[in-house]
Amino acid sequence: MAAPDEHPVRNHVYLVIVLIAATAIAIASSVLNYRNSIDAAEDSLKFQALGVAASLEASLKDRDALRVTGDRLINTDKEKALPDKNIFKDIITDGQWEGIAFIALYDRGGAIMLHSNENLMGRHVEDEYIKKTLSTGGPVYGYITLGTGERVFISNFPVHVRNHAGALRIAFHTYPVEKVIRQARLQMLSISFVIVALWVMGFFFMKAAKRSEELKNIMAEKERLAVLGEMSSVLAHEIRNPLGSIKGFAQYLVEHNRDAHANPDEAGEEYLNIIVSESKRLEALTEDLLLYARPVEVRAQAFNLSELAEEVIHSLAQPGEGVPRVDMQCRIPSGMEIKTDRDKLKQILINVIQNSIDSLDGGGEIEVKAETLKGTVNIAIRDNGCGMDAERSEKAFEPFFTTKARGTGLGLAIVDKLVKSIGGTTGIKSELGRGTVFRIIIPGSFI
Ligand SMILES: Nc1ncnc2c1ncn2[C@@H]1O[C@H](COP(=O)(O)OP(=O)(O)O)[C@@H](O)[C@H]1O
Ligand SMILES: [Mg+2]
Incomplete structure (x- = not known):
């Protein structure tokens, strides 16, 4: 039975591998896409900043208001807020460059020489970006948060005004970057949806395949x-x-041997008796085989359960010489009427009770009980016979499994088949050396 099951398991493993690979690729590509989009958006801001810086640097050089005193760059028109035109402010307002938040020129010490917002001129800032720009002599980029709470992208370039080193900062609003981030997030969300849908579909596909x-x-x-x-x-x-x-x-020969001869052949009679008993055994085997293999046809009828159980017990109780004494008790309420296939249930009870009898090697007790519960009839056959260990209990229903020298191993296989045919289930609880309880649960009314 193991062979046909191997393929679906293998297919499921393949499907899970494909799903995991698809998920990994989708996640990796969306993360990559997210990063690339942000990089591209930042690159475009850097590029714009470079353009602004290039066009500003020339005009800064001949700013009369900017003077060098000692090692400091001084804005002589500080008080008057650059009456000769604030070129930084003009750049922002003339609309040639989009998205600029502010432009500022810092001197080496961090003092603001020029600013698109005149109110900030002359202030000092302790700023790592400015220090880094001046020390490295190259552009430095990053994000800062303004006093208004807005986050802006800054590009800091080293500039030389009248041979004095300073830093030019161009700050851009981040909404182009934010727009890109939003789009990338949306894309990630839709990819996640597709992945979840794929997994759900995979799950149902696997379930359907298993079914x-x-x-x-x-x-x-x-x-x-x-x-x-x-x-x-x-x-x-x-x-x-x-x-x-x-x-x-x-x-016939056994009888003839006794009647016709004055000296009956006793050895011959013994052999003949063996032929008879072995023939009976073969007959029983063919009966069992037919019962197990034939398709079952269910014919339900109403009948009294305790009468049926008594009938079975009576037919199986054959006290005789050398047979261990078996005490069989039927504890089924006498009025219990059920509706199911009587012949099938009879065969089931015969097989189960016969097993209990077989288990009572040196005699013992068997008790048959029944109760109705939520529309079902629960029948329990209890014996205090040899019992079984867990492994044997599991195997007991397998066709041809037997531990008896003269057993067919078909008894419980037939029970299982017949119980299923009338819509019921079976259960075994057994303890080695102590006994067995066999349960049969069937619908009280099976049509
Ligand atoms: N009540 C029981 N007590 C102990 N062992 C049992 C009992 N019922 C079944 N078994 C075990 O299950 C095996 C299979 O039973 P069954 O299918 O009826 O075949 P058979 O009776 O021909 O051996 C038995 O050989 C026996 O070992
Ligand atoms: Mg049996």
Whole structure:
């Protein structure tokens, strides 16, 4: 049975691998796309900043208001807020460059020489970016948060005004970057949706595949049983008739031996008796085979359960010489009426109670109980016989599993089949050396 199950398992593993790979690729590509988009947006801001810086540097050089005193760059028109035109402010207002938040020129010490916002001129700032720009002599980029709470992207360039080193800062609003981030996030969200949908689909696909595989197995099992059933009935018919003759003639010869001879052949009679008993065993085996293999037809009828149980107990209780004493008790309420296939239930009870009898090697007790519960009938057959360990309990239902020298191993396989045919379930609870409780749960009314 293991072989046909291997393929779906392998297919499921492939599907999960494909899903994991797809998920990894999708996540990696969206993260990469997210980073690239931000880089591209920042690059465009840097590029614009370079353009502004290049066009400003020339005009800064001949600013009369900017003077060098000692090692300091001084804005002589500080008080008057550059009456000769604030070129920084003009750049922002003339609309040639979009998205500029402010422009500022710092001297080496961090004092603001020029600013697009005149109110800030002359102030001092302790700023790592300015220090880094002046020390490295190259452009430095980054983000700062303004007093208004707005986050801006800054580009800091080293400039030389009248041979004095300073830093020019151009700050851009970040909305182009934010727009890109929003788009990238949206894209990530939609990719996540697709991934989740893929996993959900994969899950349902696997479930459907498993179900179809189960159905296939059930169909194959049904087909196998049908073939087995056909073979068994042919075999049974072919074996039964000659077997009947063999048994009949052997029985005839036993009687004839006694009646016709003054000195009956005792050894011969013993052999003949063996032929009879072995024939009976073969007959029982063909019966069991037919029962197990034949398709079942259910015919429900209303009947009294305790009467049926008494009937079965009576037919199985055969006290005789050398047979261990078995005390069988039926504790089923006498008025319990149920509606199901009586013959099937009878066969089930015979097989289960026979097993209990077989388990009571040196005699013992068997108790048959029944109760109705939420529309079901729960029948329990308890014995204090040899019991079984867990492994044997599990195997007990397998066809042809037997621990008895003369067993067929079909008893419980037949029970399982018949109980299922009338819509019920079975359960075994057994303890080695202590006994067994066999439970049969069937619908109280099975149509
Ligand atoms: N009540 C029980 N107590 C102990 N062992 C049991 C009991 N019922 C079943 N078994 C075990 O399960 C095996 C299979 O039972 P069954 O299918 O009826 O075949 P068989 O009776 O021909 O051996 C038995 O051989 C026995 O080992
Ligand atoms: Mg049996």
